[in-house]
Amino acid sequence: MAIKLRKSYRFALRSSTYITLIVSTVVGVSLYYFYELNPLILIIFALSLFTVCFFILQYRVEKFIYRRVKRIYDDVSLLESSSFQNQAVTTDMRTLTQEIEKFAKDKKFEIETLKVRENYRKEFLGNVSHELKTPLFTVQGYIETLLDGAIDDKKVHKKYLQRANKGVERLIYIVKDLDMITKLEVGDLHLEYEDFDIVELVRSVFEMFEMKAAKKNITLTFDMPYDEPIVVHADKERIQQVVANLVVNSIKYGREDGTTEISIENLIKNKVIVRVTDNGEGIEKQNIARIFERFYRIDKSGSRKEGGSGLGLSIVKHIIEAHNEKIYVESVYGMGSEFSFTLEKTK
Template identity: 70%
Template sequence: MAQKFKRSYRFAVRTSLYISFFLAVMMMLFMYFEIDFSIPWLILFVFLSYLFTFMIIQFRVERFIYRRIKKVYDNVSLLDSTTLSPTQVTTDMSTLTQEVKKFAEDKKLEIETLKVREAYRKEFMGNVSHELKTPLFTVQGYILTLLDGAHKDKAVRKKYLARASKGVERLIYIVRDLDMITKLETGDLHLRYETFDIVKLIEASFDLLEMKAAKKNITLTFDTDYEEPILVRADKERIQQVLTNLIVNSIKYGKKGGTTEISIENLIKNKVIVRVTDNGEGIEKENIPRLFERFYRVDKSGSRKEGGSGLGLSIVKHILEAHGEKIYVESVFGVGSEFSFTLEKSEEILETHAIPEIT
């Protein structure tokens, strides 16, 4: 009972003792110097008593509240007491309430972020599992069939081995793309900057994908004739990969007999913007924010038939971010899509070569 009394009233007892001690000392000084309690001296005594009492109560209350709140922080594992300082705790309850509210909002935001990350992790693991499972099971099926005796038929053996080889190639493709994204995110993939003509690079990409586009009768073209070179400074090999992925994407979702058009325009003094436009399926508005996620597919069934690792746009985004550049997307469902990205112009052409201005 005595312990309970001590804990409940220790603050009040000590504060009262400090005030009583101060008043006693003041009275002794007045008596020692035989000061007559006239009006001026009485006012001084009251003022000093009030000032000391105010200061000691304020200090004691703030310290009392701080210790109690810190104890709550220490007792609850989710709370970090290192974020709490004595200056944050005052006798002003509105200030204290704001601090607690701010803490609660911060923790709520952290929890929501963790939930989003956990959901993304689960979805990502499911996507990886699905993408690897399909070619693995395909390869396994053909090999088991051959082991069961189909290898004796030369025609069947050759056909099944060719199909198994395609499954292995798809696995390598997925693993290679995943490895590239990991390197880009961790900074292990170093970019080799050089000056090159972006027009020539686009033409090379057109030549590379001409046959793929011809299968759907899609025309690969520029918006205009670029007679002069447009020099940019970047990693040529990686920018070719960006162009290839974007053009392949436009062919994959383009309509038969459609067009994939590329334009190059001035953005600001030292930047150009490259636009890849198609008149294909287009993308529904709710899918646009997730386009650059790993393995995210707008068409869950049809796009798989077209092949690819499902990592193309994610790689494009990471390569451009590694260059310090941006990628943008605009699309109208049923009309077509436009992917555009920025590049740094080479200093050699800032004043000499003309590029169409954005209107």
């Protein structure tokens, strides 16, 4: 690594000044008492001495500091720190201190990030295990019962096979959702962009889940009449999946006799924002930041009475981000929630 001379000369200047003053004083006094004192010669001597001392001291100090600082750079480079490997050695203490402090902060942030990822990995593996274990054990239990003799009873074996089939369907549902998230994360899911009416798409989602909403007497509605189409440019199938997931969530966690309302507003010249609002139980503040994580459930009791794979909101987030759009959530615990996302309008 080349030497980068960004340094203060104060040490060499001061040291040279002290040496020059002392030596010049001694020489001047000696010349005054023993020889005839010529002030011009003394001044030339002092300037020459100062110059020689300055360059010698500066060179030696620079070398001394450089050798030791270079060891620091070499030791840090062993940690594969690209920020240090790709720059020249500096012997300026202020600059070096700043670089070391920045390096320490970066490493601290990196360590904290790795700890968060490790905790997330452990939690994720635990959640995957839990989600897969329940339907697997259900299927295994029914099959073992059939093998133990229940298969001879036609009524029983048909009922057990139907229940085992539901368990398998849940497993397939979870695996498909995981596969989709993986593809979205690595950018392997191809989006089929087209122009379509988002109002008509919302109406079709309402029709799809009106029976589900009716069980809790929840009203699916727009905030106002939309007589004119609002045409957006996106992957219609994926956006339908987003709206469906948000509507299903609002029904699951909505109040009896509640409302799920969708509004579509112009955001800026070429953007619209779609809002899905409910007056359900809402989300506590500490949970809002994590609701888009895979398998993260607000209900820590482990209850699965509402069904689902636990991946719905994570898929929603990934689909919207794959469109280079934004998704937002606002919620007041006990009063309801609002999920909103942006889309590009057709030009």
